Amino acid sequence: MTLQELKPEIRSIVSQPKLSVDHKLxxxxxxxxxHVDYYNWVGFYFKNGDKDELKLGPYVGEPTDHTIIPFGKGIxxxxxxxxxxxxxxxxxAQDNYIACSITVKAEIVVPVFVNGENVGQIDIDSNTPDPFTEADERFLEFVCKEVAKLIS
Known part of the structure; x- marks a missing residue:
């Protein structure tokens, strides 16, 4: 499936009335x-209450020890x-990078905004060097807008 073909699938998941937010995520x-060959770890992090840190939400991929990430640390x-x-x-090439796995070569992180506030993000690791394009950014911005509907 192309990124464009995944959009209706994302909308369908978001609109499921009987699923919990975590299940949808x-x-x-x-x-x-x-469906995206070079997306090897896909997960969400959300602001942890009033703390200046992120807490790991639902994800798919290798287990990670990074369940809490302080603001400013890592990508x-x-x-x-x-x-x-x-x-x-x-x-x-990143000085401020938190390694989750030695197989990870590239990463993309896109914030989730609710009412103008950054409440979380989608984080994707790839085992492929330099795979992410502007199309990935635009698609993940779409995903984050859909996710925002779940948590607003």
Whole structure:
């Protein structure tokens, strides 16, 4: 499936009335990981209450020890502060990178906004060097807008 073909699937998951928010988020992770070859770890992090940290939400991929990430630390923590997409073509070239797995070569993180506030983000790791394009950014912005509807 192309990224464009995945959009109606995302909308369908979001609109399921009987599923919990976490179940919908997990379904989104599974869909993306299964249908985009270079998405090897797909997960959500959300602001942890009033703390300046992120807490791991639903995800698909290798288990991670990074269940809490302080604002400013790693790619996810930097996005929590900058409120901007962060595309990392080569994680080895990043000074402020938290390694989840030695197989990860690239990462993309896109924030989720609710009423203008950065409440979380989608985080995708790839075992492929420099796979993410502007099309991935636009698609993940769409995903985050749909996710925002679940948690607003």
């Amino acid at each position: 997990l379904q989104i992770c599974k869909l993306l990981e299964a 996810c923590g930097q996005v929590a502060v900058s409120n901007q997409n962060f595309v990392v073509p080569d994680v080895a």
